[in-house]
Amino acid sequence: MPYVLGIDIGGTTTSAAVSRLSSAGWAAPEVVRLGVRSAAVPSVLHVSGDGALTVGDPDQLDAGRVARGFIRRVGDDVPLIVGGEPCTPQALVAVLAMWVVERVLAHEGEPAEQVVISHPASWGAYRRELLHQALWDIGLATVTLLPEPVAAAESHAARGWGGGTLGVFSLGGTEFEASVVRWADPVGFRLLGSASAVEPFGGADIDEALVGHVRSRLDKQMRHLYASAPHARAALFGLRRECQRVKEDLTAALETDVILTASHGQVRVPVNRADLEELIRPALRVSVDTLVRVVRTCGLRPSELDGVLLVGGAARMPLVAELVRAALPGPVSVEPEPQTTAAAGAALAAVQIVAPPAVRSHGPVWTSQATWTSQLPVVASPNPEPAPHVEQDDTGAGPPPRPPVKITPLKLPRMRSAQRLFGLVGGHP
Template identity: 50%
Template sequence: MRRMPYVLGIDIGSTNTAAAVARRHGTTWTRPEPVPLNAGSVLLPSVLHLSEDGSLHVGEPTTDDGSRITRDFVRRIGDDVPLLLGGEACAPQTLTAELATWVVERVHAFEGGPAEAIVLSHPASWRPYRRDLLRRALFDLGLRTVTLLPRTVTVAEGHAARGFGGTTAAVYALGGNSFEAALVRRTPRGTYETFGTPQGLDPIGGADFDEALAAHVRTVLARELAATARRGAQAALRGLLPECGRVKRELTVDLAADVVLPLPTGPARIPVTRAQFEDMIRPTVQATVDLLLRTVHGAGLTPAQLDGVLLAGGSARIPLVTELITAALPVPVEVEPDSQLTAATGAAMAACQVVSPRPRRPEPAREPAAVAGAGRAAIPATRRPHHDTTVPGDPPPRPPVRILPLELPKASRLALARGRGREG
């Protein structure tokens, strides 16, 4: 059976990694579809751990050896202080490239061949220095033609793939440990670019919501935990944050849920209503919305000049998020059913345009609010597009990810020692 050509989009977030592919169908591309990266899930924890034999593994380990586990390394790219993994200094860009390479190899095996183009998202606030660090690390591991795009651009492309037809939008990306706000606009070629100054709150994200709920549970169960043997209480509390994450997701659709904590004396059930949970997280959510509004005003715009607010990230589906955004910016708020995949599907959409870019079209007259158009699953083939990945103060953009070998540093000792030892 002949393999269908495909392109790949990757989003390595602070807590989870996702990937999506779009397949060529004649002269067009299918709508991007998520790729299963983990057993029974399309989301893979953005975690690397080093085994005793020196092989690198992805995902959460079965043993709890903190010295051999690393996470949230993308945020550290550009930091002069290396991360320690198994006692060895590792550059965060090398770890990020290792995870990206694992994803590419897994999709290669799943699809039966290499992708025609790969797009990898990155934080919108990155300047050229951090992008170049990641480009070189990808090159070292054999990924030599990866296009890097700001996550806010891939989020906009993800919403466009599902039918958003606006010209100018604000992007609200709420990750596990990070928040980004930026403005995007459609270019004459139909792609998106950032403008204004992207803003962020770091580290603020969905993990703070889990911790707020966990603090509530610990307060409610203070007496029971004090009366429980120390070892039994510690074992129970280790599973508290994952359980609070489950309840957080349940409260996005239900008005009440129970936090269930197994204690030595029996399971404890702590009922939580959506209203209670929203009161716990309201100050943090309000801080993100205030920053989003400042981002709009900082670009010299008013909320009425936007065609919408585009949401992404696992916690973006919390009803309070939409409520507070709508109160501050009275424009349509767009959120996908699985908002953790928005950036990855948008990256795949952008990868289609790397292979089969749209023709340049005349700039339309700017209306107060653009009329929503049809989805963009079908992409005609013409010339290569230009994706603007710059922020104010950057030098003129250059072709994405063509790095000459002479510019590259030597591959890290960690990567060389492993060779083909990466495993899932």
Template identity: 50%
Template sequence: MPYVLGIDIGSSNTAAAVARRRGATWTRPEAVPLSAGSPLMPSVLCLAEDGSLRVGEPVTDDGSRTTRDFVHRIGDDVPVLLGGEPCAPQTLTAELAAWVVERVHALEGGAAEAIVLSHPAGWRPYRREVLHRALSDLGLRHVTLLPRTVTVAESHAARGFAGSTAVVYALGGNSFEAALVRRTPRGTYETFGTPQGLDSIGGADFDEALAEHARTVLARELAATGRRGAQAALRGLRAECDRVKRVLTVDLTADVVLTLPSGPARVPVTRAQFEAMIRPTVQATVDLLLRAVRSADLTSAQLDGVLLAGGSTRVPLVTELIGAALPVPVEVEPDAQLTAATGAAMAACQVVSPRPRQPPPARVPAPVSGAGRATLPAPRRAHHTVPGEPPPRPPVRVLPLELPKPSRLALARGRGREG
């Protein structure tokens, strides 16, 4: 069955989604299982001893043959060293994208009619150009690059968000970005204003806050186990804290459990304690969100909502602080880690089947003091447009995409993590 593909390569995980053609319409995007039992694949590349490039977390590695978070270094002239070999960040990102394309090709039994790959909203044209070049070198010549904030908006729109102007709050594992989006006459979205972001803030900070708390509480027990015993006990602490973080999104209490030589050790954590640990980090992201809104001289009354993406946005404190700062509807999807990928698939549908132009939606007049009502002014587009806004979407492509050619690094991408 003909299909299109959306890919989101984040700082921590990579996700993909496909939408299939059904007559004149497209099905709702479905996540692709990139690893055993999960739609998420760690955005990690490991150079194996045999020269092959493995995707996902390596089983054993001293760190010199593994690289992660290379997407945010695209455009940097300093290469990434992988097993002593210099590699351009955009080449590594293209290798990971090509691995996803090949895996989906094998699962679907054919090539995608269109591919959309998300990227950080703050990218200038140079970064998009070098990534396009790297993708083309691997045979992926017809990939549309769209800001992640746009693909997030597309996903929310597919689930029923009907607003014309919104601000996107995307919290990744090790990065954060916020940007204004607005609906175009064709019903798609574009960014405007000045995107805000930080590559040093993300959901991993929430996990580390819990981990530090557990290490402090169990300091005496860990010291009694000796250095090797403590290292063994702490090896899975970050994964355990990620689990506890997710539990605390729905429960008021949870236990961080560590296995010590003397037996299991439990550190009870309440939601209130956890929120106190992460409040400064969350507040910093909300401040950036407000800065993105102010960059276009908008007020909360001119926004139709805040659209969330990223697994950690399901933490109740996130929506609480956003709601206190911007009294507008806050939207989060059931699996927020897949929002950008599913939105990229929705955008890929529009690459193949562009929507007809639509008249601009009428804004609902907002109340003002006194007996009268006034209509809010439209955002001032020309003055606040970001330099290098996303290019127009490509025309219809009726030929299937070419399969990627072998990398110039002579690395075998097809041997991803098994099991």
């Protein structure tokens, strides 16, 4: 069955969604289960001792064989050293994108008609072209790049969200971006402006704040465990993972326990939502102020926004919506799984590329629970030299090309040979 694929490679997790063509039309985007226990996988590449690459290995403590956070490094001339091999950040992003494409291919049985990958709003032509070339080199030629807030707006519009001028508050695992998008016939949503936090801020920073809070409440014996060798690193890693779980639980619960394992049994540290919100409120206020500033920089008054969309896993926290509503009038929208919003929106954009709509009005119309009729204009059209992509205004375009640095990249596979490199069939997701 023909299908299109949308991919969102974030700083901490990667997600994907497909839309399939049936006799009734293109189906609503369906999130792909990339991991064993969840739809998303960590945006992590691990090189084993024999040179094999696997995706998503958060338990790996050998930092020299793990690559993470490379999406933020695209455009940086300094390579990352992974398993002793220098590799450009964009090559690592392309490897992860290829892994997703191959994994979906193994499930669907045929290649996607079109692939759309979201990217940070701050990217300009320089970074987009670097990633396009890396994707081309690895064998992904028919790929369109789309700014994350544009993809998010497409996803919300497809679910019936109205409004032509929208703020987008994106809070991921390691990054924050505030953007404004506007509907403009006949090109669809366009990025008007964006900005990141002055200091990097994301869900991982919230986890670290909670780690510090919990450690301050431990007794002397447990504090010694988290500060002394040889078990300190593993114990601290376990504490971080537990605090991440607790942070997610507190999006719905008012109180829960951090559960730690010690030599004398389990230790429970109670944490409530008020404790967590008190820790992170100042940083979130700065982030919301950044969104207000972007709105004004775009020549708009806050009252001119038709609403604000919340994107990213950390955006589920109730305090985020509370602070946004206090600063900006109008409705605030967050999808049930905001960490997959951009992937779903990318899949919607891919449908528009392969099946341009005849009617060019504002927003898609859902015809049933399973299918939709596109009434969005074309987001992009294929361009084979070297690959199709969406050109956006170069707001925050990034640095101009710099003198090249000679880097010996990892030998990247062609599309179908990626299975041999990653061990995709039966391998670690």
